[in-house]
Each structure stands twice: as structure tokens, then as C-alpha cells.
Amino acid sequence: MxxxxxxxxxxxxKGAAFxxxxxxxLIVGFxxxxxxxxxxxxxxWQYVDETLFTNPPSIDPAIAGARPAILATIYLGLMVILxxxxxxxxxxxxxxxxxxxxxxxxxxxxxxIQNLAAVPSIVYxxxxxxxIVRGLGLGQVLLAGALILTLLVLPNMIIASREAxxxxxxxxxxxxxxxxxxxxxxxxxxxxxxxxxxxATGSILSVSRGIGETAPLIMVGAVTYVAFDPTIxxxxxxxxxxxxQWVRLPQEEFRAxxxxxxxxxxxxxxxxxxxxxxxxxxxxRRW
Amino acid sequence: xxxRAEAAPVRLQSGRxxxxxxxxxxxxxxxxxxxxATTVGIIAALFIPAxxxxxxxxxxxxxxxxxxxxxxxxxxxxxxxLIVGTLSxxxxxxxxxxxxxxxxxxxxxxxxSARTRSFLxxxxxxxxxxxxxxxxxxxxxxxxxxxxxxxxxVDIFNVLSAGLVMGVMILPTVASLSEDAMAAVPRDLRxxxxxxxxxxREVATRIVVPAAISGVTASFVLxxxxxxxxxxxxxxxxxxxxxxxxxPRAAVETMSAFIAATGAGxxxxxxxxxxxxxxxxxxxxVMTLILNVISIRLVERFREEYE
Amino acid sequence: MSVTDAPVKIAGDxxxxxxxxxxxxxxxxxxxxxxxxxxxxxxxxxxxYEKQVTAIIGPSGCGKSTFIxxxxxxxxxxxxxxxxxxxxxxxxxxxxxxxxxxEVRKQIGMVFQKPNPFPKSxxxxxxxGPRVLGWRKELDERVERALRRAALWDEVKDRLKKNxxxxxxxxxxxxxxxxxxxxxxxxxxxxEPASALDPIATTRIEDLMHELKRDYTILIVTHNMQxxxxxxxxxxxxxxxxxxxxxxxxxLVEYDETSKIFTxxxxxxxxxxxxxxxx
Numbered sequence: 001m002x003x004x005x006x007x008x009x010x011x012x013x014k015g016a017a018f019x020x021x022x023x024x025x026l027i028v029g030f031x032x033x034x035x036x037x038x039x040x041x042x043x044x045w046q047y048v049d050e051t052l053f054t055n056p057p058s059i060d061p062a063i064a065g066a067r068p069a070i071l072a073t074i075y076l077g078l079m080v081i082l083x084x085x086x087x088x089x090x091x092x093x094x095x096x097x098x099x100x101x102x103x104x105x106x107x108x109x110x111x112x113i114q115n116l117a118a119v120p121s122i123v124y125x126x127x128x129x130x131x132i133v134r135g136l137g138l139g140q141v142l143l144a145g146a147l148i149l150t151l152l153v154l155p156n157m158i159i160a161s162r163e164a165x166x167x168x169x170x171x172x173x174x175x176x177x178x179x180x181x182x183x184x185x186x187x188x189x190x191x192x193x194x195x196x197x198x199x200a201t202g203s204i205l206s207v208s209r210g211i212g213e214t215a216p217l218i219m220v221g222a223v224t225y226v227a228f229d230p231t232i233x234x235x236x237x238x239x240x241x242x243x244x245q246w247v248r249l250p251q252e253e254f255r256a257x258x259x260x261x262x263x264x265x266x267x268x269x270x271x272x273x274x275x276x277x278x279x280x281x282x283x284x285r286r287w
Numbered sequence: 288x289x290x291r292a293e294a295a296p297v298r299l300q301s302g303r304x305x306x307x308x309x310x311x312x313x314x315x316x317x318x319x320x321x322x323x324a325t326t327v328g329i330i331a332a333l334f335i336p337a338x339x340x341x342x343x344x345x346x347x348x349x350x351x352x353x354x355x356x357x358x359x360x361x362x363x364x365x366x367x368x369l370i371v372g373t374l375s376x377x378x379x380x381x382x383x384x385x386x387x388x389x390x391x392x393x394x395x396x397x398x399x400s401a402r403t404r405s406f407l408x409x410x411x412x413x414x415x416x417x418x419x420x421x422x423x424x425x426x427x428x429x430x431x432x433x434x435x436x437x438x439x440x441v442d443i444f445n446v447l448s449a450g451l452v453m454g455v456m457i458l459p460t461v462a463s464l465s466e467d468a469m470a471a472v473p474r475d476l477r478x479x480x481x482x483x484x485x486x487x488r489e490v491a492t493r494i495v496v497p498a499a500i501s502g503v504t505a506s507f508v509l510x511x512x513x514x515x516x517x518x519x520x521x522x523x524x525x526x527x528x529x530x531x532x533x534x535p536r537a538a539v540e541t542m543s544a545f546i547a548a549t550g551a552g553x554x555x556x557x558x559x560x561x562x563x564x565x566x567x568x569x570x571x572x573v574m575t576l577i578l579n580v581i582s583i584r585l586v587e588r589f590r591e592e593y594e
Numbered sequence: 595m596s597v598t599d600a601p602v603k604i605a606g607d608x609x610x611x612x613x614x615x616x617x618x619x620x621x622x623x624x625x626x627x628x629x630x631x632x633x634x635x636x637x638x639x640x641x642x643y644e645k646q647v648t649a650i651i652g653p654s655g656c657g658k659s660t661f662i663x664x665x666x667x668x669x670x671x672x673x674x675x676x677x678x679x680x681x682x683x684x685x686x687x688x689x690x691x692x693x694x695x696x697e698v699r700k701q702i703g704m705v706f707q708k709p710n711p712f713p714k715s716x717x718x719x720x721x722x723g724p725r726v727l728g729w730r731k732e733l734d735e736r737v738e739r740a741l742r743r744a745a746l747w748d749e750v751k752d753r754l755k756k757n758x759x760x761x762x763x764x765x766x767x768x769x770x771x772x773x774x775x776x777x778x779x780x781x782x783x784x785x786e787p788a789s790a791l792d793p794i795a796t797t798r799i800e801d802l803m804h805e806l807k808r809d810y811t812i813l814i815v816t817h818n819m820q821x822x823x824x825x826x827x828x829x830x831x832x833x834x835x836x837x838x839x840x841x842x843x844x845x846l847v848e849y850d851e852t853s854k855i856f857t858x859x860x861x862x863x864x865x866x867x868x869x870x871x872x873x
Contacts, residue, residue: 029459040421098312123568129332130331208416209416212419212420485726
């Protein structure tokens with residue numbers, strides 16, 4: 001027992017510094033988030049009142065409200081869910097359960113969806129402008145906005161649905177087949193119900209992404225000054241558009257109104273996301 | 288004599304075509320075609336008018352001209368100021384998003400306890416979920432004055448404010464994709480490195496990040512792509528003056544902002560000014576397409592290594 | 595499970611000569627390990643002698659892998675793992691207040707059950723340890739020396755820059771041994787180093803151990819009794835204690851020269867295990 005081994009060591013300066021830099025990275029995000037929320041609330045809270053929800057916009061900030069915009073955003077959300085869920089889930093079922101992945105066209109389909117998920121939203125706006133508004137002759141109406149938002153969030157919906165379907169263990173399918181069920185019977189009666197929570201969560205998250213978008217709506221003609229309640233085939237605005245409009249006006253009050261509208265928008269999004277998370281936690285099955 | 292001498296023939300064929308199943312498969316395939324139609328639509332919507340545009344305006348002038356003034360007499364169609372504007376804002380955004388995004392990912396993956404992660408990951412998700420118009424509002428009404436207070440004399444609309452705020456918006460994208468990549472690196476590689484006397488920092492920087500490099504790079508490329516295509520932050524906070532400058536304190540117009548501003552306006556359909564939307568849109572689309580394909584390829588390569 | 599019922603033979607073809615016992619490198623005193631409050635290993639006391647091969651054998655679930663990780667503080671990396679008791683390494687407390695686990699691991703190396711080469715070149719794998727230690731000079735010589743000691747040099751000397759993942763399983767494991775040797779440790783811990791390898795590769799690893807024990811102290815966990823009989827000078831037999839609630843705790847049953855363990859075990863449980871009646 002001769003050797004004496006020293007195990008003490010100087011402080012790991014590099015290690016501590018590195019960890020500090022990493023924490024700084026997180027602080028940047030966190031600090032911005034907190035500052036943003038505090039700033040928006042401070043400036044906008046005074047304007048979050050009944051007027052905001054019942055009145056149309058006006059050049060007089062004292063009586064200006066965001067009623068048409070709020071209604072339109074809600075309608076858009078409902079329409080987007082209505083359109084996205086069947087098409088998105090249908091596509092996901094096709095890709096996960098039916099498609100032969102070795103075929104080139106199916107692989108291309110997958111690549112296509114991944115690419116569409118990353119296309120800038122303004123490009124979707126151009127698509128809407130060219131085909132839906134002027135091409136289809138639909139005009140600058142709420143339905144056009146809903147359609148284009150649907151196309152925008154569809155890739156996200158497909159990807160989320162595929163994850164939900166993939167999470168269903170294969171033994172469930174095989175059990176169904178072993179009983180002599182057809183593919184659709186297995187899919188509709190075994191797989192889909194099992195994947196439903198994931199699909200529901202995914203659709204809520206996709207929609208919440210959609211109603212926060214502004215650029216595509218600008219391109220399909222969301223008008224910034226709409227004083228009446230929106231109808232499906234009429235001119236429309238939306239909450240993000242209203243925020244955009246108010247932010248551009250020079251008066252301080254309109255900046256504050258914009259902040260108020262932001263609070264409403266964030267409130268809607270928060271509620272949607274909370275529902276999605278609750279769904280996920282409540283119905284998530286651990287296989 | 289009741290026993291059967293031979294068994295009845297066994298029928299295994301279904302005897303009828305299951306039309307219902309075919310119909311279902313057809314319907315589902317049709318759903319899938321929607322996404323194909325979207326891509327075809329995007330390409331048609333962009334490139335047909337763009338093509339027409341380039342009948343009237345030389346593509347060389349478009350790509351190399353340094354003045355963008357489509358509504359002037361005589362109209363000038365050099366897209367360089369718009370591209371420079373886009374790249375300028377992207378630069379500042381990426382300056383924030385990549386180092387801090389990667390740093391956040393490394394911390395979450397290699398340092399944070401399960402409890403810390405359960406608190407920090409949602410924070411990043413919230414950051415990612417805030418609508419871009421809200422970031423635009425923040426950049427214009429809070430951040431620009433803040434920069435001025437600190438002594439940086441920026442114009443009301445400026446690149447720096449929009450770029451830095453955009454960086455924070457994109458940070459979660461980089462962080463989450465990088466973190467996924469690092470989480471997929473098998474545990475026994477870390478164990479092997481620790482057993483050799485490496486510190487946590489050395490394991491993270493010399494083993495984990497290099498092993499996850501395809502996924503990490505994919506996250507960078509995707510972040511750049513998002514910055515290039517982003518519209519609302521720049522529309523609100525960076526301005527609509529197509530200045531050809533790299534000075535971050537000045538106002539610029541990005542490609543996306545131009546498209547949005549023009550699309551919202553009352554440009555007569557079919558005019559050259561109207562077609563600029565598509566020409567610029569096509570340019571933007573090509574740029575992001577290249578970046579996206581690179582990113583997708585990198586993710587595929589990364590998935591092959593670890594799955 | 596052993597195939598035979600007879601006690602494992604220690605004939606001349608197995609252990610060459612029992613190396614005379616030197617000083618104790620480790621002094622383990624009442625060491626236990628618990629995860630989240632559940633005791634995985636109970637109060638172990640034994641000395642580990644230098645420049646010998648010491649084997650830890652026992653049925654699965656008896657905490658062998660947990661126990662070996664006490665020696666290089668790898669359990670520190672598992673949250674909620676606690677080590678009780680004292681481990682003296684050349685007289686110094688491994689778990690003392692000022693001890694840096696990083697330093698410990700530089701002097702006590704480890705080879706894992708499944709070969710885990712880094713996705714880098716062969717050279718960079720072996721050079722990783724020295725680089726991390728700050729030994730930048732003579733890197734080429736260190737790498738060559740380590741590879742020679744691991745009996746891998748001749749096979750890879752012409753492709754040092756090639757990716758280590760292109761090697762066979764047995765070669766990868768020898769690479770991992772070379773990697774551990776490159777930091778010039780005092781002790782090498784091996785957690786079932788050959789269990790993922792084919793018999794020929796296994797034999798090479800065992801021959802390597804005979805070579806290495808001239809210069810290093812080796813502690814090996816193995817579920818293969820014949821292997822322990824072939825390579826080890828001292829053998830520790832662990833068993834599982836199952837509590838009424840179902841908690842499994844590993845306990846040291848017997849620790850002696852390998853030949854004694856396999857021919858004249860003192861404890862009935864040891865005899866049952868080595869003759870293959872259970873395990």
C-alpha cells in the first residue's frame with residue numbers, strides 16, 4: 001500500500017462557465033416570454049372590457065371594439081376543424097394503414113407533406129389569392145380564409161394523426177385481423193378509437209396554430225375595417241388582422257387596444273391548448 | 288349409409304369483391320391527394336404568373352437589379368434589396384436562435400433534472416406558440432424603444448429589432464429539434480465517455496453533439512428557413528422601404544413583407560405590379576424549398592443512424 | 595445455468611498458477627447501494643488485491659453490475675442512487691468529501707458489456723481519454739501502446755482513421771479495452787466484457803486478461819462460471835435475497851481463491867450455484 005493518490009482538483013472553471021452559458025440560453029427565452037406577457041398585459045388590460053367584445057372597430061378608440069374580429073376568429077377555428085380533421089385523419093390513415101411504403105409515390109407523398117409543413121405561411125397566402133379568391137371566384141370572404149388556413153395546418157394535422165396512429169400497438173390490429181375482420185373494420189373499430197385522444201389533441205393544436213396566423217389572411221383579403229358581424233360568404237376580418245391594423249395606427253390608445261386584442265387572442269389560444277393538454281393527460285393510454 | 292365418403296369442398300375465396308373496402312381505400316387516397324393538389328397549386332400559383340412576369344421583365348434585371356420600385360415611373364424591378372433585407376433580418380435572427388437554441392437543447396438534454404425539464408420544455412412550447420403578430424407588436428412597441436434607451440439609435444422600423452425578436456421566436460424550433468437529436472444518442476456512449484474520466488461538459492460537446500450532428504444541423508437549417516419566410520414580425524417592425532443596406536438600424540423591406548403589403552393592396556389583377564407578388568413569391572419559395580429539402584435529408588440521415 | 599452437475603473442475607488446463615497475493619488496492623467496508631430507497635446491494639466487505647483478476651459471480655439480479663460501479667463512481671450518474679459504507683482506494687476514501695469522481699474515473703477504467711465505441715475513427719476513440727486528460731504530446735505513441743496492449747494493433751494499424759463502427763464485435767471490445775488503457779489507469783473494471791461476443795472473441799479477451807493482470811488490477815463481473823474459473827485468481831459469489839414484499843437485494847455470500855470457491859466452497863449456497871443446481 002504505497003502509492004498515495006491525490007483526488008482533489010482545482011475547480012472546473014470551464015465546466016462552470018459552460019453551464020452558465022447554457023443557462024443563459026434558457027434565460028433569454030424565458031426573460032423574453034415574461035417581458036412580453038407583462039408588457040402586453042400592462043398596456044392592454046385597461047381595454048379588456050365589455051366594449052372590446054361587443055363593439056365593432058371605430059376611429060374613436062373610446063368606443064372601438066373587436067367584436068367582428070373575435071367572432072370571425074371563432075368561426076374560422078370551427079371551420080378549420082371541420083375541414084382539417086376528416087382530410088387530415090383520412091390522409092394519415094391512408095399513409096399508416098394502407099399505403100405500401102416501398103412504392104415511390106407513397107414515399108413522395110410523405111416527403112411532400114414534410115415539405116408543406118415548412119412552407120412559409122405567406123406562400124399559402126399567395127396560393128389562396130391566386131386560386132381561391134380570384135381563381136375560384138370566391139372572393140375575399142370568410143370561407144376563403146378558412147379554406148386557406150385549412151391547407152396551411154393540414155400537414156401538421158397529418159403528422160400529428162400519424163403519430164397517434166403509430167402509437168397504437170400492432171397487437172390490436174392483429175387481434176382484429178385474426179378474427180377475420182377486414183382492414184377498414186379493424187381500422188375504424190379498433191385503431192381509430194384507440195388513437196382518438198392523440199388525434200383530438202393534434203387537431204386542437206393544429207387549429208390553434210391556424211387561428212394565430214395573419215399573413216395568409218392578409219393575402220386573401222381580410223379587410224381591416226369591418227364594422228358588422230362576419231358571415232361565411234361575406235367580407236371578414238380576424239383577431240390577428242385587427243391587432244395588425246391597430247398596431248399600425250399612431251395613436252397610443254390604439255396601441256393599447258392592440259395589446260387588449262392580443263390578450264384576448266392569447267386567452268383563446270391558452271384555453272385551446274389547455275384543453276388539448278387535458279385531453280392528452282386524461283385519455284393517454286400507456287401501452 | 289350416412290357417413291360422408293368425401294368431405295365437402297372447402298371454400299376459401301370470398302366469392303365477391305369487397306367494394307366497400309375499395310371505396311374506403313379510394314376515399315382515403317383521395318384525402319391524400321389534397322396535399323398533392325396543394326403542392327401542385329402552390330407551384331402553379333407561383334410559377335405561371337412568375338413566368339408571365341419574366342416575359343415582360345428580364346430575369347437578369349430582376350435578379351441583379353439593385354433598385355426595387357415597381358410602382359414608379361419608370362418601374363424598377365431589381366429584387367436584390369428585398370433579398371438583402373430578408374438576409375439581413377435572417378442574420379440577426381439566426382444569431383440569437385442558433386446559439387441559444389442549441390444551448391437550451393444541451394442544457395435540457397445533458398444537464399437538467401427531470402423536474403427542471405418538466406418546467407422548461409413547456410416554456411419553450413409556449414414561446415413557440417405565440418402568434419407572430421404578437422412578436423411583431425412586441426418588437427415595434429417595446430423592443431425598438433428599448434434599443435434606443437440603451438443607446439442604439441435605430442429608426443422606428445429597423446432590422447435589428449425585428450431580427451432579434453424573430454430569433455427568440457425561432458429559438459424553440461432549433462432547441463426542440465436539436466434536443467430530439469441528442470436524446471436519440473444511446474446512453475452507453477455517454478457511459479463510455481464518463482468512464483474515461485470526461486466531465487459533463489466534455490461528454491456533451493465531444494460525444495453527444497458530434498453524434499447528433501445531422502439532427503442538430505437540420506434544426507439550424509430549419510431555423511434559417513423559418514426566418515427567411517417569416518412575415519408579420521418584419522411587416523410590423525422592419526418596415527416597407529426597400530433600402531439596399533446591411534445597416535441593422537435602418538428600415539428594410541423583406542420579400543415576405545413586400546408580398547403581404549402588395550397582396551393586401553388594390554393592385555389590378557393581371558398587371559405587372561400584381562405579378563411582382565408571384566415573381567418575388569417564387570424566389571422566396573425556391574429559397575425556402577432548398578433549405579427545407581436539406582433539412583429533411585439531414586433528419587432522414589440522422590434517423591437512419593439511430594433507429 | 596451450468597450443464598454439468600459435478601463441481602467445476604480446476605484441472606491444470608484452467609488457472610495456470612494462482613498468483614501470489616499482493617497488497618490490497620481496494621478495501622471495501624460495509625458497502626451497500628440503494629436506488630430510491632430500495633437496497634440493491636447489502637453490506638459488502640472485502641479486499642481487492644493488486645495485479646490480480648477478481649471475479650464477481652452470481653445469478654441475475656444479485657447486484658453484480660451495481661456493485662462494480664461502486665468502484666468508479668458510475669452510480670453517481672444515476673439520480674436517486676446512494677452508496678453507503680466506505681471504499682478505500684490505496685488508503686484514500688473514494689467517496690470522501692473532496693473527491694472528484696472525474697479524477698477517480700481517470701485512474702479506474704471500465705469496459706462495458708456491450709462494446710460501445712464512439713462513432714469516430716479508431717484513433718480518435720483511443721485518443722479520447724488522453725485528450726480529455728490534457729495529454730496532447732506523443733498521442734500517436736500512446737495510441738499505439740494502448741492498442742498493442744489490447745492485442746489489437748496489428749489488426750488496425752493500417753486503418754486507424756477508419757470509423758470504429760466498422761470493426762467486428764470482438765475487435766470493438768478490444769478497442770474499448772485499448773481506450774480504457776490509454777488513460778494509464780491502475781485498475782480496470784469489466785462488466786461482463788465477453789457476454790456479447792462469440793466464443794473465439796471471448797477466448798481472446800480472456801487471454802488478454804491474463805496478459806493485462808501483470809500490470810493492472812482487474813475486477814470482472816461475469817455470469818459465466820467457467821470463465822471465472824478460467825481467468826480469476828479470487829472470486830466473490832453474490833446471491834439474491836428476496837424480501838417478503840418481493841424486493842431483491844444482492845448479498846455477498848463467499849469470497850475466496852477461485853480454486854476454493856469451485857472445489858471446496860464453504861457455504862451451501864455457493865456449492866449449489868457452482869454445481870449448477872440453481873442460477
